[in-house]
Every structure is written in structure tokens, then in C-alpha cells.
Amino acid sequence: MELKIERLCKQFKDKKAVDDASLTLTPGVWGLLGANGAGKTTLMRMIANVMTPTRGAVCYDGTDIRKMGETYRDIFGFLPQDFGYSRDFTVKDYLEYVAALKGVPARETENKINHLLEVLTLSDVKRKKIAKLSGGMKRRVGIAQAMLNEPKVLVMDEPTAGLDPGERVRFRNFISEFSHDRIVLISTHIVSDIEYIATRNAIMKAGKIVDIGRTDELVRAIEGKVWTCTIPARDLAGYEMRLRIINQRSEDNGQVSIRYLSEKPEISGAVTAQPRLEDLYLWYFPQENTECEGNALREGERN
Numbered sequence: 548m549e550l551k552i553e554r555l556c557k558q559f560k561d562k563k564a565v566d567d568a569s570l571t572l573t574p575g576v577w578g579l580l581g582a583n584g585a586g587k588t589t590l591m592r593m594i595a596n597v598m599t600p601t602r603g604a605v606c607y608d609g610t611d612i613r614k615m616g617e618t619y620r621d622i623f624g625f626l627p628q629d630f631g632y633s634r635d636f637t638v639k640d641y642l643e644y645v646a647a648l649k650g651v652p653a654r655e656t657e658n659k660i661n662h663l664l665e666v667l668t669l670s671d672v673k674r675k676k677i678a679k680l681s682g683g684m685k686r687r688v689g690i691a692q693a694m695l696n697e698p699k700v701l702v703m704d705e706p707t708a709g710l711d712p713g714e715r716v717r718f719r720n721f722i723s724e725f726s727h728d729r730i731v732l733i734s735t736h737i738v739s740d741i742e743y744i745a746t747r748n749a750i751m752k753a754g755k756i757v758d759i760g761r762t763d764e765l766v767r768a769i770e771g772k773v774w775t776c777t778i779p780a781r782d783l784a785g786y787e788m789r790l791r792i793i794n795q796r797s798e799d800n801g802q803v804s805i806r807y808l809s810e811k812p813e814i815s816g817a818v819t820a821q822p823r824l825e826d827l828y829l830w831y832f833p834q835e836n837t838e839c840e841g842n843a844l845r846e847g848e849r850n
């Protein structure tokens with residue numbers, strides 16, 4: 548099974564949102580990484596067949612998805628950045644409605660919904676209106692609707708946005724299991740969410756796919772460029788001006804341990820560290836601030 552993205556382009560007036568992107572997705576979890584505006588959402592919408600490419604094609608096992616019609620809908624699941632629902636829908640009503648739209652056989656619907664509600668810890672709110680749920684719960688309802696038809700190809704745009712650390716860990720385990728024999732494409736700003744589960748990654752910059760590979764292959768590009776050391780806290784501001792500091796942690800005695808990207812050690816006593824996907828991301832996108840939920844989770848997981 549493969550989903551082949553062939554020289555895909557999307558032009559919005561004078562903006563090339565996706566520029567000649569080619570990528571062959573095979574079973575497993577794929578991370579789609581890119582800064583804001585890189586073109587991830589536009590690419591995913593074309594893969595979901597809800598946006599027409601200006602040029603190029605997406606082919607599922609050799610057939611253009613635009614020619615597949617309902618057959619593609621049956622094997623495809625999509626979590627858009629904002630999924631639409633009527634304000635009056637309860638979680639259960641909404642999932643039943645989506646199941647019917649997706650042609651899930653009526654006799655299987657209840658079991659499938661209950662299973663997803665349980666795994667996504669939504670069982671307690673199944674009779675609540677979606678509009679009244681927290682952001683993280685709404686996101687999980689979105690994940691459930693995308694997975695109702697047990698899709699062969701599952702595309703999720705920022706699925707972990709708004710999930711708390713525990714929910715993210717459960718999500719990752721669930722997706723890892725689910726991805727066996729299926730293609731799962733996930734875009735996220737929380738790099739650590741992808742790092743743990745992605746079989747492969749595609750990196751997108753200014754509409755182009757600039758790198759594709761397994762995490763260990765990709766991070767080889769910055770081998771010897773990630774450093775760690777401990778410095779006096781009072782010197783931190785000075786180093787922040789000169790170095791690309793990825794992470795910092797206050798230690799006892801007014802010290803701070805830092806992790807930074809540099810061609811050379813720059814600070815005496817610094818040692819090289821094993822590069823991670825987040826380091827690579829910051830190498831590609833130096834202006835991005837990844838000081839977000841993902842870092843908090845990673846620190847917790849290290850301890």
C-alpha cells in the first residue's frame with residue numbers, strides 16, 4: 548500500500564502554498580514538520596481530497612484519488628485543524644452521524660463508537676454537547692470521528708493541540724498500535740509527540756519538502772552540532788545573544804545547564820550531545836519557539 552504525492556502544487560493568487568512537493572507514504576506513522584505557514588495544512592487538504600491541486604496528483608496504489616470518489620472516502624480518515632459540527636450535537640449523536648456519512652455498517656456503529664470513546668477517555672461525556680467540552684476533549688472527538696471507519700490512510704492536522712501531557716502519551720500509544728499496516732500522517736508543532744512514534748518524517752519549508760527520512764537518518768545532519776554544558780545563571784543572557792539555545796534548566800548553586808546548536812563548542816567544557824528531532828527542527832527553523840507543552844512533557848519523561 549502506498550500514497551504517492553506527485554509534484555503537487557497549490558497556488559493562491561501570488562502565494563505558492565505548496566511548491567512541487569513529492570513524497571511516497573508507506574505504512575507507519577509519518578511526521579510532517581514545518582514552521583507556521585510552511586504549507587502543511589494545504590498539503591494535507593489536498594491529500595484529503597477537499598482541495599484541488601493547481602498541479603500534480605495524489606495517487607493511492609496507482610490511482611488518482613480524484614478518480615476514486617467514495618472508494619477513497621471509505622479508506623480515508625481526516626482530522627482537519629477545525630472540524631465542523633452542529634452546536635446541538637452531543638458527542639454520541641455526532642459520531643453516529645459521521646459513521647452514517649462514512650458508510651460504517653449500522654450494526655458495527657455502536658461498538659466502534661464505544662471503543663473509541665473508551666480509548667480516548669470520552670465515555671463520561673458521550674451525552675454532553677460538543678460545544679460545551681474543553682478544547683482537549685473537542686480535539687479527541689475530532690480524532691474519534693477521523694478513525695471511525697478504521698481508515699487505511701489517516702491524516703491528522705495538529706491532533707495533539709490542546710491535549711494535556713497524559714492525553715498526549717495515551718494518544719501516541721494508541722496511534723502507534725493503530726498504524727500497523729496503515730498510513731498515518733501527522734502534522735504537529737510539538738516535535739516530541741512525533742519523535743516517539745514516527746517511523747519516518749517529512750520536513751516542509753516554504754511549500755517544499757526539503758527532507759525525508761527516519762529520525763535517526765535525519766538527525767545525522769546535525770551530529771556534532773548539539774552541545775550541552777553548565778554555566779553560571781548570570782552569564783545566560785550573554786550566551787542567549789550569541790548561541791541558539793534549545794533548552795535550559797536551572798540547577799543548584801546559581802548554575803544553568805543549557806543545550807545549544809553550534810558548529811563549534813563555543814563554551815569551554817561543552818560536550819556534544821546525541822541529536823534529537825527537536826534539535827533538527829530548530830536547525831531548520833531557527834526562529835521557531837518550541838518552548839511549549841512538548842518540552843514540559845519531555846523533561847518529565849526523562850526523569
Ligand SMILES: Nc1ncnc2c1ncn2[C@@H]1O[C@H](COP(=O)(O)OP(=O)(O)OP(=O)(O)O)[C@@H](O)[C@H]1O
Nearest residue numbers: 559562563564581582583584585586587588589590
Ligand atoms: N486560502 C488561502 N488563500 C491564500 N493564502 C493561503 C490560503 N491558505 C493558506 N494560504 C497561505 O499559504 C501558506 C501555507 O499555509 P498553510 O496553512 O498550508 O501552512 P501551515 O504549514 O499549515 O501553517 P500552520 O502551522 O500555521 O497552520 C501560508 O502563507 C498561508 O498564508
